């Protein structure tokens with residue numbers, strides 16, 4: 001077992017750190033206005049060679065691994081102090097592009113992956129519906145065959161990157177078979193008649209880019225856009241594990257932001273004539289934060305390093321890492337806020353955005369209880385646990 005990064009990975013890490021720093025100091029504005037120059041950020045990331053990290057070279061990607069992705073996203077988010085820097089790699093390597101990689105149709109991969117890895121189009125993933133989030137296997141969106149097309153009807157919400165993204169990997173019911181066996185995935189282009197993209201409701205955190213709605217009304221989509229039809233839910237979930245990995249990295253980065261900000265604060269702030277960091281309860285808090293972050297990094301890097309074909313994280317490792325992160329990041333960021341005293345709850349210090357983002361991201365990619373269900377199912381494959 002080797003915990004050292006290769007020279008190439010160290011170079012990627014340094015490049016991502018530099019790009020992250022380049023965008024530092026902007027998130028307060030993006031958070032307040034709930035808007036960001038996302039497309040400009042994507043151009044910076046493309047020019048730095050940080051898009052399409054896990055996509056094979058034959059499609060214009062970097063042909064790298066999920067670990068490359070983890071290293072890059074952590075540095076981008078932690079150094080920019082903004083989750084949005086991670087969204088460029090996400091929409092060009094994350095679960096949406098992973099779904100496209102899973103497509104049976106070579107011409108579909110050829111059509112969509114090159115513009116995606118070039119940052120010309122972004123691919124979001126659309127599973128959640130107003131009445132179905134955790135119970136994805138009950139989703140109501142339908143895809144019904146009609147000659148060379150499928151007619152898609154349904155309503156998706158909380159879709160990160162809608163309405164900005166140009167492509168949506170939409171999970172739909174392809175068959176009347178109830179449960180997971182009827183569910184498949186189809187790629188829907190923004191601009192297709194019958195595909196309406198809305199901004200959706202305002203969020204507590206993870207602001208600056210909408211998590212919007214995708215409303216599909218008799219939307220005709222060519223058959224070759226089907227990634228997988230009914231009966232392949234398990235394979236589709238291997239693509240979705242990239243989402244879980246992304247959220248693990250996200251928790252790691254947000255906790256990292258809180259740590260960096262808290263350390264900077266308590267080293268400068270004085271109380272009772274001493275630097276605050278000199279109080280034992282304070283440096284113990286800092287050590288606890290550091291410990292949680294390092295544990296999260298180990299889980300995240302393990303989930304990335306054990307990925308099938310280097311790019312599809314395994315369900316157990318990705319779920320463990322995401323679960324730990326969802327529980328750790330809200331706590332660590334809250335400790336960071338506490339260590340800032342009253343300053344922590346003003347809008348002047350980045351630690352509060354990290355806390356709001358960590359709380360907001362807790363259920364993204366699966367609520368903790370649902371991840372525990374997935375982990376238990378892996379640990380006890382001979383049993384069936386009722387949901």
Ligand SMILES: Cc1cc2nc3c(=O)[nH]c(=O)nc-3n(C[C@H](O)[C@H](O)[C@H](O)COP(=O)(O)OP(=O)(O)OC[C@H]3O[C@@H](n4cnc5c(N)ncnc54)[C@H](O)[C@@H]3O)c2cc1C
Pocket residue numbers: 124125126127128131132133134135157158159160161206211360361362363364365366367368369370373387
């Ligand atoms: C930051 C963020 C980004 C997101 N981005 C996307 C995206 O890009 N695409 C997308 O499709 N979705 C996205 N989502 C939606 C997300 O996947 C869902 O919010 C999540 O799956 C939970 O679904 P829900 O909100 O409907 O909650 P529900 O499923 O209604 O859950 C409500 C509560 O019930 C509990 N619960 C549910 N089932 C069980 C069970 N079996 N056992 C125990 N407890 C249970 C949950 O823990 C939760 O506390 C995003 C969400 C967030 C917060």
